[in-house]
Amino acid sequence: MTRTRLSEPTKTATSGSIAQALSLAIHEHRILPGTKLVEDELAEIYGVSRTVIRAALHSLSHIQLVEIRRNKGASVASPSLVEAHEVFEARELLEPRTAHSAAHFATPADIARLERHIEDEHAALEAADPGRALYLSGLFHNDIAHIANQSTIAGFIETLVARSSLIIALYWRRESALCEKHAHHALVKAIEDKNEKQAEELMRSHLVDLHSALDLKKRSGRVLSLKDALSQ
Amino acid sequence: MTRTRLSEPTKTATSGSIAQALSLAIHEHRILPGTKLVEDELAEIYGVSRTVIRAALHSLSHIQLVEIRRNKGASVASPSLVEAHEVFEARELLEPRTAHSAAHFATPADIARLERHIEDEHAALEAADPGRALYLSGLFHNDIAHIANQSTIAGFIETLVARSSLIIALYWRRESALCEKHAHHALVKAIEDKNEKQAEELMRSHLVDLHSALDLKKRSGRVLSLKDALSQ
DNA sequence: AAAACTTGTATTGTATACAATTATGTGATC
DNA sequence: GATCACATAATTGTATACAATACAAGTTTT
Structure with missing residues (x-):
């Protein structure tokens, strides 16, 4: 796993790199469980089409970091x-x-x-x-x-x-x-x-x-805007 | 292209059902390790567009039943x-x-x-x-x-x-x-x-x-045509 | 007012068009 | 005959158009 590159914007985002970026944001709690992940919004942020975003979301859903429900879209998973x-x-x-x-x-x-x-x-x-x-x-x-x-x-x-x-x-x-x-x-x-x-x-x-060290009841979490959370 | 309306409960093939059908065929050794899985061919067989086939292949690649190499396409995985x-x-x-x-x-x-x-x-x-x-x-x-x-x-x-x-x-x-x-x-x-x-x-x-009961050297396997192997 | 229906908008699902890449075949050259 | 160059075909990668579905708000009906 390579460290994220900093400032070169010419990096053509691929589904893998987007999945990694999203995964990092989830790991670091910049986007919290339950956050809706809208395809158009992400496509805009990363400058690619929904096709690529969909591939990234599906690969994250396979490791259960995001949850995809048919016709309902993707959101960050919220394990019971x-x-x-x-x-x-x-x-x-x-x-x-x-x-x-x-x-x-x-x-x-x-x-x-x-x-x-x-x-x-x-x-x-x-x-x-x-x-x-x-x-x-x-x-x-x-x-x-x-x-x-x-x-x-x-x-x-x-x-x-x-x-x-x-x-x-x-x-x-x-x-x-x-x-x-x-x-x-x-x-x-x-x-x-x-x-x-x-x-x-x-x-x-x-x-x-x-x-x-796990607690028995859920914590409430405030959800930031995706643009802010993914801006790095 | 029109879909097959001829048969009764024409289960509109979804990416999940296609993944399952392919998985079963692989399990039952109707398609063997190394077999190339061409998107157009599968799209034709299941009567859907490549979009759906791609989703199915990607989901199978996540569980390492198929191997996808960029610009090279998918084939049934062949574990070392x-x-x-x-x-x-x-x-x-x-x-x-x-x-x-x-x-x-x-x-x-x-x-x-x-x-x-x-x-x-x-x-x-x-x-x-x-x-x-x-x-x-x-x-x-x-x-x-x-x-x-x-x-x-x-x-x-x-x-x-x-x-x-x-x-x-x-x-x-x-x-x-x-x-x-x-x-x-x-x-x-x-x-x-x-x-x-x-x-x-x-x-x-x-x-x-x-x-x-594993042997030390690979066996050679003959590869059937996809149409035949998936016809059930 | 509450429930049910209607309509409009946002979002996802699928097909298709086109671009990029890889594979294939043919002929010229040595 | 082998090998390279190059054109052509086959295949995958990505974007986009359109259809299907879900969501929200407002309207009608009871």
């Missing part, structure tokens, strides 16, 4: 509490295993990248940008899945991490995500030490911790 | 041996857990449905229709995943089962699938008895057995 628990239960099943394998396969370059993720995440929190911190936190988990060298499972985890971002927007009750910093640090340490069993156990407890 | 092993490793991670939960949640109606699947599968083998038997065998696994009441994980398993069908087309070396009959029967028995631990263990050993 049951789905929320399911997502975290699935993560608790998959990710400890990937942490185990990651501890086996990780190279020094991998370790360095993971540590950079943690630093960036911390910097985003310092800069009062919790949305970006959340996104980076997701990248951290995805990166571990890829290091584990199981691309099929890594693909599943990517969708689970993405949906987790929606869930956090709806059900999160904890004030800061700072507590995660130590958990992530300890995890990297275990992976660096090639302590597979410990990495697995740290990942498991980390996820249980996140899962327990 | 590495991917094949990954798919089965993922199944070995997920499905024992669902078997465990299924044993917990299964109702008598669920048991009856599972047993019907086994019978149908056996009947298909008797009728010398191994493709259909394979499809039904996949349904059996999907059904267990749904009984386990974890729709997120069930969704993952569905894609893994689908890809397994491609893998079997490419790498299967066993003559008959009859051996599975006993495995499936024993599994249902354990679920019926609500013996969670045994169900989990039977599922694990069943999957290890399947995994071990």
Whole structure:
């Protein structure tokens, strides 16, 4: 996954790049669950036809980041509490295993990248940008899945991490995500030490911790205009 | 071009129904890995425009049943041996857990449905229709995943089962699938008895057995014409 | 006033036209 | 005979036009 390019406007938006941009905006909570995603509006914003927008929306709907109802259009998905628990239960099943394998396969370059993720995440929190911190936190988990060298499972985890971002927007009750910093640090340490069993156990407890931080009732969310939310 | 009004309940083919029809054809090995899927040809067969076909192909590409390369079009996916092993490793991670939960949640109606699947599968083998038997065998696994009441994980398993069908087309070396009959029967028995631990263990050993039946080198496959393969 | 109908607008679904790209075949050259 | 160049066909990518559906507001009817 490459970082978003900044200022060159000549980038002809393709359905993939638009899906990625929308996905990032959802990850960072610039557009919240329930927001209607109107095809014409998005086509205008990205300077392409509805055809391309439709492809992007459909690909996001497949990973359940957006929900498409026939003749009703697309909106950012709004997982139920049951789905929320399911997502975290699935993560608790998959990710400890990937942490185990990651501890086996990780190279020094991998370790360095993971540590950079943690630093960036911390910097985003310092800069009062919790949305970006959340996104980076997701990248951290995805990166571990890829290091584990199981691309099929890594693909599943990517969708689970993405949906987790929606869930956090709806059900999160904890004030800061700072507590995660130590958990992530300890995890990297275990992976660096090639302590597979410990990495697995740290990942498991980390996820249980996140899962327990879900609230029981939905939060209300104000919805910004798409133009504003997608202007970067 | 006018649509086919000749037949009675002319189910206006939608992208979903077309995706399902193609998926079934792939499951049943009527169209084999590597087969080119030309949009115009499919549009002609199903009596819709390319727009609808494209949506169907894209949705199949998301679950990796078909592979789409830009400007090159779609073809039935042809997983590498590495991917094949990954798919089965993922199944070995997920499905024992669902078997465990299924044993917990299964109702008598669920048991009856599972047993019907086994019978149908056996009947298909008797009728010398191994493709259909394979499809039904996949349904059996999907059904267990749904009984386990974890729709997120069930969704993952569905894609893994689908890809397994491609893998079997490419790498299967066993003559008959009859051996599975006993495995499936024993599994249902354990679920019926609500013996969670045994169900989990039977599922694990069943999957290890399947995994071990993969050959190391690809088989060559003859490709039929799409019109013939999709005529049902 | 409440319910049902009507009409107008916004939005999505599908087909089609055209542009861009890739694949194919033919002949010239060595 | 092999290989390259180039023209032609086949196929995919994108935009747009139009049809179908849903949504909202106002009007009529009871």
